[in-house]
Amino acid sequence: MLRLLPxxxxxxxxxxxxxxxxxxxxxxxSMQGDARANGQPVTQNQRLNPGTTLTTGANSQIVLxxxxxxxxxxxxxxxxxxxxxxxxxxxxxxDRSILDLVKGALRIVTGPVAGRNQASFQLRTPQETIGVRGxxxxxxxxxPLYVSVLSGSVGLTSSAGTLVVGAGTFAxxxxxxxxxxxxxxxxxxxxxxxxxxxxxxxxxxxxxAAGGAAGAAAGAGTATGMSTGAxxxxxxxxAAGAAAAAAAxxxxxxxxxxxxxxx
Numbered sequence: 131m132l133r134l135l136p137x138x139x140x141x142x143x144x145x146x147x148x149x150x151x152x153x154x155x156x157x158x159x160s161m162q163g164d165a166r167a168n169g170q171p172v173t174q175n176q177r178l179n180p181g182t183t184l185t186t187g188a189n190s191q192i193v194l195x196x197x198x199x200x201x202x203x204x205x206x207x208x209x210x211x212x213x214x215x216x217x218x219x220x221x222x223x224x225d226r227s228i229l230d231l232v233k234g235a236l237r238i239v240t241g242p243v244a245g246r247n248q249a250s251f252q253l254r255t256p257q258e259t260i261g262v263r264g265x266x267x268x269x270x271x272x273x274p275l276y277v278s279v280l281s282g283s284v285g286l287t288s289s290a291g292t293l294v295v296g297a298g299t300f301a302x303x304x305x306x307x308x309x310x311x312x313x314x315x316x317x318x319x320x321x322x323x324x325x326x327x328x329x330x331x332x333x334x335x336x337x338x339a340a341g342g343a344a345g346a347a348a349g350a351g352t353a354t355g356m357s358t359g360a361x362x363x364x365x366x367x368x369a370a371g372a373a374a375a376a377a378a379x380x381x382x383x384x385x386x387x388x389x390x391x392x393x
Contacts (some may be wrong), residue, residue: 158174163206189206191332198241255275274303277302
């Protein structure tokens with residue numbers, strides 16, 4: 131009986147620890163300036179759980195690395211929430227990556243969660259819900275919302291319809307009831323291009339595609355990106371986002387904008 135006690139005790143501790151270990155979903159890869167998690171200053175290598183709200187002040191930035199190697203860069207003056215994250219290696223259907231961008235700007239380089247189960251990823255904003263399938267993209271809420279696609283193809287869906295665009299394209303979404311439109315780099319406002327430029331050179335996140343996009347926006351040129359056949363769907367809800375992602379995936383070989391109107 132005495133021999134069993136240490137093993138039983140260890141098993142009990144493991145059983146208690148597993149739920150808490152499973153909750154943690156991301157780590158602070160790097161940070162600068164006034165960066166906070168649930169109102170408290172964050173530290174490098176800090177583990178973050180679902181339910182955590184992150185904020186950045188002026189001239190501040192956070193880079194997060196999720197358990198599937200997804201990277202999220204939060205620009206200055208941003209509010210972001212990890213709603214749910216689950217990376218179940220043997221069971222892709224159980225994966226989740228649900229994130230809220232309340233205000234500000236971010237860049238996301240997705241990992242296996244989005245790549246192997248496109249319906250598992252949602253980035254929710256006040257204007258839209260974004261669903262992706264393995265890609266690199268940036269979003270800036272400057273009223274309206276602007277998107278820069280660095281790799282893959284993108285489906286932006288509202289109640290008015292879906293616009294599918296390829297890598298190297300900028301687009302804007304005025305509201306959940308307006309059809310998204312592709313825009314030239316020259317028409318992207320300075321507030322968005324500034325955010326894109328800063329996030330494009332974030333340490334340890336992606337490579338030259340982001341810099342090319344930011345430079346194109348600033349210089350009114352054409353951005354370039356690495357095509358991966360990935361997709362983003364932006365919709366008014368979860369189902370719309372998943373449908374848009376599927377539509378973008380089917381059209382991932384094209385960089386010519388295509389539009390589908392909803393009746």
